[in-house]
Amino acid sequence: INAEYGGSHFFFLNLSPNNLLNTKNHTEKRIKKMIQQRFSETFLDSTKSEISFHGSEHSSIELSEFQRLQQTLQTTTTLTFLDLPRHHFGKLGCELLCRSIQSNPSLVLTLTKLNLSSNSLGPLGIQSLCLLLKSPEHNLLSLNLGWNHVGDHGIKYIVEALKINQTLRFLNLEWNYISSEGIEVLSEILEHQDCHLQSLDLGGNFFGVEGVKILTRSLKINHSLTDLNLSDNNFGEEGIGIISDCLYQNSTLKCLRIANP
DSSP states (O other): OTTTTTTTOOOOOOOOOOOGOOTTTTTTHHHHHHHHHHHHHHOOOOOOOEOOOOOSSSSOOOHHHHHHHHHHHHHOOOOOOOESSSSOHHHHHHHHHHHHHHHHHHHHOOEEEOOOSSSHHHHHHHHHHHHHHHHHTTOEEEEOOOOOHHHHHHHHHHHHHHHHHHSSSSSEOSSSSSOOHHHHHHHHHHHHTTTOOEEEEETTTOOOHHHHHHHHHHHHTTOOEEEOOOSSSSOOEEEHHHHHHHHTTTTOEEEEEEEOO
């Protein structure tokens, strides 16, 4: 690989299995330099409609790259999709990101899809993000907050924002330590007459049978959800039976995932 070649157009690079770390020609550093150069160019291009930069367990966005991203967000007029999973930039990173978005009136209007999964946002990071959700100017349709330690406390911020928000249709909350108490809070918006959510992912939260009982109560009232993921929530056959009975009173749900090994 020519590490100095800046004109590459790859979207996905898989170099495993390999022995790169043991080579004497510093291949790992050369590849990292090439990738950083490519993504830096992406961040500096304010004409793009999509920015996608996936981190990993061992590699995430660096401070200099984050600052370039902020600069782009403050000037872009065309961005519709911001895709930044697995960077673990936490509460502070989320605050800075939201400030950059809110500082650009054009971006507030054009951004429709946001993926911040696996960024260790926690309840306080979610609180910052929900200020953006409450903005009447924004047009966000899809929000992925999976694997972010949202918890029951963070759910409260999300529900309060959704009571005001009129645009969000797709919400991913998978693997976020949401118990039956958090599901009870979430039911407030699901049972609200002005609920606009169409797709909700609650997979991997292990809220058990008690959480299912609360959700099915909401599903009997809700008329907006068409897609619901309840997989990996530890409710067993009892929970599946409760869900099955509920479906007789729900005519809008089209896709339901309930895999619970």
